Amino acid sequence: MKTIFTMFLIITTTLSFSQITISGKVTSVNGKPIPGVNIFIENTYDGASSNDEGFFKFSTSETGVKNLKASFIGYKMYQKEVELSKNIEVQIQLKESVNTLDAVTITAGSFEAADESRASIMKPLDIYTTPSANGDIMAAMRTMPGTQSAADDGRLLVRGGDWYETKTYIDGLVASKPYYSKTPDVATRGRFAPSLFNGVMFSSGGYSAEYGQALSSVLVLNSNDLAETDVTGISLMTIGGEANKTKRWVNSSLSLSGGYTTLKGYDKVFNSSIDWQKPVEAIKGTAVFRHKTKSNGMFKAYATTDYRDLAYNVPTGQNNLLMLISNRGITGYSNLSYRDCFSEKSCYKIGMSTTSQNNRTGLGEDDIKTHEIIIETRLSVVYDVSEAVKINWGAIETFNRYNEDFIENKGETYSMDFNDHLIGAFIESEIRFSKNLAIRPGIRSEHSSVINKTNLAPRFALALKTGKNSQLSGASGIYYQTPQADYLKLNTNLDFEKAVHYILSYQFGEVSTRLFRAEAYYKTYNNLITWQYGEFTLPKNLQNDGSGYAGGIDIFWRDQKSIKGFDYWVTYSYIDTKRKYKNYPEQATPYFISDHTFSFVGKYWLNKINTQVGMSYTAASGRPYNNPNSTKFNSERTKMFSDLSLNFSHIFYIGNQYSVLYCSVNNVLGHDNVLSYRPSGVADTQGNYSLIPVKRDLKRMMFVGLFLSF
């Protein structure tokens, strides 16, 4: 009994009195001291923090072999076994972790609007506050370099590519009809409301293997998670009205909205250059549901449907004859997705998007009825192999059913259709050699059943940090796209169209202060579809016979710091491009290309009156058009285009929610730009073709909106 008591005493005394001192210095690999590092004996309270010179010292009453650890954010955990029998001195070298927050990110070709990503150069809010955008994501992206201003089109035309070469994705799933139906001479706009998204990534080239079926560009929209609070909104606008209601539960939220748009008032008040018979009228309904599961997974469902109707006359160029163009259609889009994690290292996303469109377009006496269904299913997995290596792989299946009835002169009907199953898979890896160097090799393969062809598209990107706030990025890759429905309905004996991108980019600064980016690119196009006019003006002799190139420089500068309250960005793009495609007789610069494009967007917040004023200015050099009276194709140029738009937003309150009074004026200076010329199809008696000028619908457009929430 006594001995046990003695033992007990000995143990307790050693516990409290034998002290061993541990001291040393903490440095980084290059010998610089690191202050604030936590050095400690594992599973004890004993330890210390390193001081400004990296030195530390502490004592412990522990004995035996223990683990000495040192931890600091941004560095790998240091660990060493020590024998605690006498005082110890250690030199600790911490290795930098490659995943630090200020590590290099691959930015070549991409323009992001996100809140915190280092690659981002815009904020989601910028889409609303850009005067020339009028709340359209696509129009806001057209203030980014590398895009064409083409005010008579309204779609994204990127680095020499035609509109269909840009694909839109929502939460990783394709949105096949991102624009309202485009009809001749009238610009269209994007279908999706910017308020649905908290991140927008616009890539003007060199994008990752995750995205396919786009020759020139992708627009990636990431939708919001749960809605924050219950809110009711009513919008009254000079173009119509909208109402929405959002309900938030603990782990779910539901938003419903409906709206009506009409341009009838504009047609009466303003002098439109378009001879409207039935100005645009549209109704739209949207539902958004979100649910967070117990395992922190996120289920998202989004459905929207719209009906739109319009009709107008266009001159045909023959004896003052007019042709009636009409368009009426119902479009539905739904997007279901679920994301969750298998483990801490591996997360997955599954989803399905469905687009269906019933469209009736009248061209004079003829009618074209189309019915399209596009269903995409997708699975993707991100796996962190180690701290430095991340693998992203996935598979997609896209079903496309196209059906068209061409009703000639209210009589004979010609039907054309096709079905396509596109199966694709990609794998891509992001490898960080250090926090200053990252590469992203990837490969994508697709098989299209309608043309019965398979492609293999390797991609590669790299980024090198050259200073605290500067980096160099490069990207290259091969891009394939299945021919458009307009061709496949006539001929399925075709191959993928192909493009190769090479991009080099330099970036300096930070988006919250000042940011500069310059990018040079070169692209080649091959296997573009060519054709000639045949019967009923339908294309014939469809072949993958076209080719072309595009090269240029894009410059971006944004400054939010120099003048307090003032935020502006300036972009300049130069492009040299020629291509042989469609019915071009030879390689020529397409009609939508301006060699030089300059744009400026500036915003100023007036604190005293709760109002933001904004201005955007775009200038673009003349675009080519084809004068059939000339011997050379697409050899003439329009005059320079310019536009000055202004807006203001005034904020006020109803209860706890804020409401906005918004007003914008486009083309304030009233420049009556001829955007392009459309040649008439038939020559007059002297054998000359007349040219029909295409102008913007409204010379000066004013928009007023009152957006109330409560």
Add this chain to the structure above:
Amino acid sequence: MKKIIALTILFAAFTSTVFSSNYEEVMKTNIDKMLSLTSSTELIALANQFERIANTEKTEWLPGYYSAYCFVRSTFFDEMKNDEKHQQLDKAQKIIDQLVKSNKKESEVFALQALVYQLRITDMSKGYKYSKLATEAIGVAKKLNPENPRVYYLRGSNTFHTPKMFGGGAEKAKPDLEKASKMFETYKAENELLPSWGSLHNNQLLSKCK
């Protein structure tokens, strides 16, 4: 033999009580120290001390909580530069992430999370994202414990610092700050180790509302 076993059990019980009272004592000492410190370096060192306690006392949430809070508190002193502020907040965030994972029901953890988000707003461009995130965290904190005065203080502070343009301002913030002020006066924590911060800054903000 029986006696030895009995004694070992007794000894084990004794040491564990020593340790647990040691835990409370150490915590109390360090919390008092924290409230008296006005230097970032010392607060960071103390944060490390709390982290060491947290590494040992794996079932307790308070050591981790105070470690995160000391990192947060270190940004209040010595005119810390924005880059370093974010570094300290990164450290706090890492700990909070772990706390949320292992302890989903503690209102105070979400209140601290909201504070971290608010402090992230070091320039205008960060406001939109982080005030949104803070609002969400405050919502969770409120749901878990509507009696937590920090919920109303943080909500008021969020509104106070949000530009009028986005529905903020002193006028809007006043009701929440007033409510928090009253609650701070009457609020009694279950034990003295539980968080008590916020009332000083709350009153400062409230005085600016007049």
